[in-house]
Amino acid sequence: MPASVRILADENIPGLPHAFGEDVTVQKMPGRDIQRSDLSAVDALLLRSVTRVNEDLLKGTSVKFVGTATIGLDHIDLDYLNASNIGFAYAPGSNAQSVVEYVLAAIAFWLQRTNRTFKGLKVGIVGVGRIGGLLQKYLQQMGVHCLLCDPPRQAQEPNETYYSLQSMSEADVISFHVPLTQRGPWPTRHLIDVAFLNALSADQLLINTARGDILDNQMALYYVQNTASPVNLVLDVWQNEPMINAQLVQHCLLATPHIAGYAIEGKWRATAMLCQALSDYFQVPFKRTALDRNIRVNDPWQPQSNENKVSKLLSYYDISQDDQALRNEIKNLPQSFDKLRKNYPTRHEFLASV
Ligand SMILES: NC(=O)c1ccc[n+]([C@@H]2O[C@H](COP(=O)([O-])OP(=O)(O)OC[C@H]3O[C@@H](n4cnc5c(N)ncnc54)[C@H](O)[C@@H]3O)[C@@H](O)[C@H]2O)c1
């Protein structure tokens, strides 16, 4: 192992280099600009989702360890890392609560607009992993009925009740929490197809916080432009970020620049997970306490049965501000998309754990 560990990090990962001592050096760069030529004297690369990690980037470099401060892994060629014996870490669950709070705020926004409450609501959850499972717990705590769709889990848990993707159209709200995959028995690229959209109506809400490629955006634009009463769309993730489909934005109930997971505690939790993994890998000390105080949620909200959950949720997180910020900057794409993400205002997690 090197005498000192040289890290190249995405400039949008908070908390570096304070978590390490003098045996670690940290250089920062915009994630989209990182190229192979930047990696000749780098031991560890710490990234976000905007840097594609593959043979093109890493071949012939000195990189021994890659960490991504994200839940999603679709930007990483894991086969190449394994074959090249490069250490790897990611941040599973780090921003799950943030995404769940985004989804609950989006539902609350829609309910308020339609003068409704959570009472009697049916929510379909597609992908019941860390995020989908947490969403299910919070919704059930609020008395909301959930329909679960997760074929990989269904194959492992034949005695549990799971629904098909098609039957999700029975729900008032359908929220997607699948990883982006192209291969295997249950690929998710373009999982939301025209047949699925055609089975929905203007009385329903579809939320995609998973990845942009789950929904063919060009097809979705055609659908909203040519359907009398299209489903209400809430999109946080887009195909071809940062050059997203500006026309589709105009047709969304809520449109945001991939910030569902951006509550500040989630970001610091991801940093802590990567620093711990890097510290174990290179056997260098890591000051966990330097990060811990940013991860704690102050005074969390425990929903009560007799309170107005719609207005309470929106008082914690007014999601319409994130939507408005994107609409205000839509003429300045693609730069504005990354700018809004880089300068995202501080949003705190607010739900008590379930
Ligand atoms: N918008 C954001 O800011 C944001 C933040 C965090 C994560 N994400 C995205 O959310 C995804 C899910 O995160 P997670 O932590 O819950 O992942 P997870 O791996 O814990 O859960 C994913 C679940 O999806 C299921 N699944 C896989 N293929 C499926 C299919 N075809 N149909 C239905 N279910 C399927 C899996 O069985 C699993 O239970 C991430 O991969 C990432 O792309 C987005």
Ligand SMILES: O=C(O)[C@H](O)[C@H](O)COP(=O)(O)O
């Ligand atoms: O997968 C994730 O964790 C999220 O999509 C994450 O919030 C993406 O943010 P980025 O890495 O692009 O800043």
